[in-house]
Amino acid sequence: MKKLVLTFILFAYTASYCQKLDLALVNGNIITMKNDKVLLNQTVLITGNKISKIIPSTKWKNTENVKTIDCTGKYIMPTLVDMHMHSNPYMDTYALPFFMKYGVTTIRVMAGNDAIRVKRDSIRTNKLKRLPDIYIASELIDGNPPSFGADHQGPIVTKKEQIIPIIQEQLKKGYDFIKLYSRLKQDVFQEAVAYCKANKIKVTYHIPTDVEKSKFFQNATGEIQHLSGYARFAHAQDSLPKKIMLKNYDVPFDEVSSKSINDEKLKTAVSQTVKNKIWNCPTLVLFYNKTDTIFCKNILKTKIHPGLDGLLGWWQSTGFGNSPELTNYTKFQHQTVALLHKEKAQLLAGTDFPNPWLVPGLSLHQEIERFTMAGLSNYEALKTATVNPAIWFGPTYEKGYVAENKIADLLILNQNPLTDIKNTTAIYQVIHNGNPYLNQDQK
Numbered sequence: 001m002k003k004l005v006l007t008f009i010l011f012a013y014t015a016s017y018c019q020k021l022d023l024a025l026v027n028g029n030i031i032t033m034k035n036d037k038v039l040l041n042q043t044v045l046i047t048g049n050k051i052s053k054i055i056p057s058t059k060w061k062n063t064e065n066v067k068t069i070d071c072t073g074k075y076i077m078p079t080l081v082d083m084h085m086h087s088n089p090y091m092d093t094y095a096l097p098f099f100m101k102y103g104v105t106t107i108r109v110m111a112g113n114d115a116i117r118v119k120r121d122s123i124r125t126n127k128l129k130r131l132p133d134i135y136i137a138s139e140l141i142d143g144n145p146p147s148f149g150a151d152h153q154g155p156i157v158t159k160k161e162q163i164i165p166i167i168q169e170q171l172k173k174g175y176d177f178i179k180l181y182s183r184l185k186q187d188v189f190q191e192a193v194a195y196c197k198a199n200k201i202k203v204t205y206h207i208p209t210d211v212e213k214s215k216f217f218q219n220a221t222g223e224i225q226h227l228s229g230y231a232r233f234a235h236a237q238d239s240l241p242k243k244i245m246l247k248n249y250d251v252p253f254d255e256v257s258s259k260s261i262n263d264e265k266l267k268t269a270v271s272q273t274v275k276n277k278i279w280n281c282p283t284l285v286l287f288y289n290k291t292d293t294i295f296c297k298n299i300l301k302t303k304i305h306p307g308l309d310g311l312l313g314w315w316q317s318t319g320f321g322n323s324p325e326l327t328n329y330t331k332f333q334h335q336t337v338a339l340l341h342k343e344k345a346q347l348l349a350g351t352d353f354p355n356p357w358l359v360p361g362l363s364l365h366q367e368i369e370r371f372t373m374a375g376l377s378n379y380e381a382l383k384t385a386t387v388n389p390a391i392w393f394g395p396t397y398e399k400g401y402v403a404e405n406k407i408a409d410l411l412i413l414n415q416n417p418l419t420d421i422k423n424t425t426a427i428y429q430v431i432h433n434g435n436p437y438l439n440q441d442q443k
Contacts, residue, residue, distance in 0.1 A: 020047060021052065022047055023045075023046040023431075023434060023435075024044070024068045025043065025069050025410070026070055027041055027043060028043070028044065028074050029041070029074065030054065030077075031402065031418065032403060033387050034403070036377070036418060042076075044408075049408055049433040049435075050398075050407055050408055050434065051402065051407075051408050052404065052405075074412050074428055075423075076411070076412055077382070077402060078406075078409065078410065079103045079104065079409040079411045079430065080103050080104045080365075081400075082107045082364045083348040083385075084110050084225060084283055085353040085354075085360075086355075089115050091307075095308065096131045098308075098359070098362075100130065100132060101361060101427075101430070102365065103411040103427055105132050106389065107135075108137070109134060110137045110225070111137060111153070112137050116134065119131075119134065130432065136175050137179035138154070138171075138175040139170060139175070141157060141167075141178065141181060142181035142183050143183030144156050147181055147249055158185070160188050167192060176202070177202035178204070180204070180205035181206055182249050183208060183209065186212065189207075190215065193205070193222060202392075204222055204279075204281075205224065206250045207224065209249065211229075213233050216233050217229075217276060220276050223280065223348070223392075224280050229250065229254070230266065230270075231253070232254055233269045234265040234268075235261065236260040236261065259328060266336065273343075274340075279348060280340060280345060280346065281348040282333060282347070284334065284371070285366045285370060288333075288366075289357040289358060290321070291321070291326055291330060292320075293320060299312070318356045320356070334374040337375075338374045338375040341374065342375070346388060349364060349384040351363040368424060369381070378419070378420075379418060381421060386399075409431065409432055409433065413426050413427060
């Protein structure tokens with residue numbers, strides 16, 4: 001009887017990982033992202049598109065002729081998420097595979113339209129494969145005149161009573177969350193944020209130029225893009241020159257405001273951010289990359305991809321190089337991120353591709369590096385592109401960790417990113433939905 005029980009236990013244990021397997025990542029070092037530890041010499045077993053088992057390599061033998069990837073000396077971690085990018089139909093064919101090549105298997109598009117919604121749905125139903133999963137903001141909801149003038153795509157709202165029906169309409173269209181923009185009036189913006197908060201609707205925004213400083217972070221919710229509003233709130237003076245105000249767009253406000261910052265006001269802004277559980281997607285590379293003249297010159301020499309060459313002309317026409325204004329603003333942004341991190345605010349990695357000097361995929365690795373320059377540990381910086389997006393998306397999002405029953409979107413690196421953050425680009429293989437993406441040898 002005792003022998004029978006032991007046999008049954010052994011059978012149950014064996015069956016728990018000897019189900020039908022499609023791929024085994026053998027003898028790798030795993031960064032689960034549950035903590036900053038490395039599990040040495042582990043084998044990741046994949047069934048379909050999910051991780052079915054993680055076991056010490058000494059406890060698994062390939063008796064079923066399963067495909068394997070030898071990960072000896074390599075590091076396995078979750079793939080990455082770019083939480084702020086934009087899309088248009090002319091670049092998707094070339095840009096989206098670039099994200100995949102750099103291990104970015106989820107992207108968040110921050111201005112929705114019909115075309116990108118169709119692409120998202122085609123990916124979700126497997127009509128399109130080998131492309132990143134896409135989450136999409138609503139069409140830009142802006143005031144009048146809209147920030148992008150004739151190029152604006154989306155609702156224009158001038159009265160408070162208009163905003164709730166518009167939010168409902170955008171969600172009915174199938175967008176994943178709401179995006180509010182710079183020229184909304186204060187009462188419209190507050191009504192939108194309050195409605196989203198009450199109904200647990202994800203909302204992200206630029207803080208509009210019409211909003212009073214005292215209203216920036218109090219009783220708010222959702223997520224701030226590009227650190228919008230922090231410099232205005234922390235400006236030493238109570239108001240900005242009218243010639244700046246006439247631009248009626250939040251970025252120039254913040255750039256000018258950052259020249260004269262009251263540190264106590266900035267601490268107050270961060271404190272209110274944390275109190276109200278407001279997320280931030282700083283997009284540090286959006287401004288920083290332009291100051292990196294060596295990087296910009298090298299991109300012009302090496303190009304990117306034949307299908308993306310048109311971007312280079314646009315980028316070059318905007319110029320690059322440092323300036324006192326840009327240096328000051330990027331310094332302020334890093335200072336703000338450092339303070340947000342110190343106070344345990346919630347941070348997300350995003351880039352704002354295809355803006356100038358943001359190479360698809362690569363720029364997210366640069367953003368993670370900028371986080372470490374702002375004081376985050378390598379592990380904390382990696383969380384902004386793995387764990388934190390998983391928290392933001394919620395329980396239906398099955399990525400962000402290397403763990404059993406999670407989707408097998410995995411990044412296999414030749415070197416350890418916990419010891420050097422630049423190692424996130426030492427990519428050996430990308431596993432997407434359980435399948436190898438790059439042309440590396442398998443056995």
